[in-house]
Amino acid sequence: MADYETHEYDVLVIGAGGAGLRAAIEASAAGVRVGLICKSLLGKAHTVMAEGGIAAALANVDERDNWKVHFADTMRGGQYVNQWRMAELHAKEAPDRVRELEAWGAVFDRTKDGKILQRNFGGHKYPRLAHVGDRTGLEMIRTLQDHGVHRGIDVHMEHTVLAILKEGDRAVGAFGYERERGRFKIFRAKAIVLATGGIGRAYKITSNSWEYTGDGHSLAYDAGAELIDMEFIQFHPTGMVWPPSVMGILVTEGVRGEGGILTNKEGRRFMFDEIPENYRSQTADNPEEGWRYCQGDKNARRPPELLTRDHIARCIVREIKEGRGSPHGGVFLDIAWIKEKLPDATEHIKRKLPSMYHQFKQLADIDITEQPMEVGPTTHYIMGGVHVDPDTQMSRVPGLFAAGECAAGINGANRLGGNSLSDLLVFGKRAGEFAAGYARDNSFGKVDTDKIDTVAKEALAPFDRGGGENPYEIQKDLQELMQDNVGIVRTESEMQHAREQLQKLKERAGRVGVTGHREFNPGWHTALDLKNLLSVSEAITHAAIERKESRGAQFREDYPNKEERFAKVNTMISKAEDGSMQVRLAPLPEMPEYLQRVIEENR
């Protein structure tokens, strides 16, 4: 083995978004030595982009709220295939985690009497999202980063992990490269926390940035962990559709929370046309009541624009397919109409939704206080990820933990808006705490030098294939394949087609070539990301084929209904001895009676 720069930590955290930072802070507070690695710059992780808010039953705005209602909302949103224990811990601990953030200096919007203000969001019964205008993620990451850096956590920015190193069954380190010089490095650790975020870049239209290539999913899978619920991908109903350069960029649900309505080209408010049975009792049946809800009337029910994301995305797809879409293939989202209701509507919109106002003005030359926006669904979030123990966040690989979007279980078949930021805090903390405990109980393992040699050789191979396949082309073809065949509306034949094509893409990826040097070479980085993108795409496709029903975020045209036999199972993906991908259905853990009662009480 070549002589690589080596670092040693008790706990190594891979990923510096909300989950990774929170884990690192907790582990460091437990008194162990912590290293933190991220692909981009510190503080620029995906979490920065979150706009809407953090869901926590603080009950500041509506005193009827409590953890039980939040738990029941999360389970209903997830169509009851969530890991109940995670949903329970999340609902119970989120308020503490938000208050802790406040104590560390996070600014929040305030109620008149100085408490943290909470806003309405789809699927949440009461106003529950603590927020900072529409830049909650920025505030959260800034607070965690500022709090984290002074604790003496070692940060390795612009480092990408390529493999988890093991000794026997146990994870004992990571191997990666730094972008600036292209040099390889070894990180030895007693415990490792994966917090790498999502997979959006497997699709053509996405709200996610270049970092979201499913690295943690793929690293854990290769290391022997199981991936759960991979078929469930959330398509956010409102992404920008015009101009093409901004396609996919998110239009926050906050717009609808403030009273924004969805209309088709005939001007019809089509969301009233189809309200799902299990939400009917909670949904307004006329525009007047919906508006009163957005104005904070506690006796009003929420407008249908605030139903769950999967449902809205499908209604929009229906309008577009049936020819009632907007000029650029979306539908209209109108907040300007509230002028009819509020005398100072223009100022109100600018104050409540500053980044949306700015975003449309800047990117599309549209004034949202005057004109409707054009929106359509965009790939947003993956509910699936590394299967972990709900309390400790450890995967089935000893020493390998996961938290945040790359872990899974809390959301089931669909995630409610705002439940991710709270998930990062609750389970980031837990992962940090238990990883530190594990590190205290175990010593350093021996890293596998053969593995390191293989990974290094594979990583450098594209340089020997100048004139080989272009990495950008393969990435583009993959994104189109997934968008067209494993997207919002799915069928068996299209997914089987995708599965075959993925094999071809894998072969092409094996012939990929790049030019230039190892220093800061974007072409090379794209080539290295391909493996992860291909693994997660394959996992998504396998799982989606296996679940022969429609539930939550998965909609199958060939099985349009929920099926009893899939009501109590999760799909599990793992790597077999021979390297092939295995999928199995695993029964859900039995929910204790007291939680079943909570669900009944909140029907």
Added chain:
Amino acid sequence: MNFRLRVWRQKDRKSRGRLINYDATDIPPQASLLEMLDIMNERLLLRGEEPIAFDSDCREGICGTCSLTVNGEAHGPDHPGAACELYMRKFKEGETIVIEPFRLKSFPIVKDLVIDRSALDRIVQAGGFISARTGSAPEANSILVPKHDADVSMEAAACIGCGACAAACPNASAMLFTAAKVSHLATLPQGETERVRRVVSMVHAMDAEGFGNCTNIYECEAVCPAEISASFIAKLNREYSRATLKRSSGE
């Protein structure tokens, strides 16, 4: 559309860089500046040349990763907005566009258009935090923040840490950045305990990183993508005097 690009290329920290000419042909007007660079990079790769290194992340003006000087202006001519929010339709057909990294001593160039802004992190590390303990959340609603204070604090907290303020300042001063960080925490009750120590250490860190002083030129405010007001610099100065007074009076 077609443009003449002059792009700063520099192999690594130690090498000398220079402006290289490229023809950017057939660029869709609705492309952003960064997408135009993506298109150029794909073409360079096809020709077997090394792509242009630049930093970006969210590409919607939220994260503060991009750090380009376009035609001599930090983040380019279209204020307020980050370089990722700059659109090719804002340029004239056939125009020459000069693209360089932010330029100042405290942000060394890493490669091409990529710079090292860890100096800003070190300023924050010196005091831009609240060191309340980890693990025990405070009681519900034990911290009440008057709405007005929260709003002021939020205007300061809007800083995305891109460093354009320092890049635009003829004195290479990072006062607007530091002022935003200090004002944000100084306005909140949670920030009170460490208020004196914070401002002193952050200002010292800022000086130690080699940033210059403020002489009220207001270029920082003009280029700030988060529209942070230069009046926060006055607040920083007040905070600093207050802190040094308190210290010298032995408080």
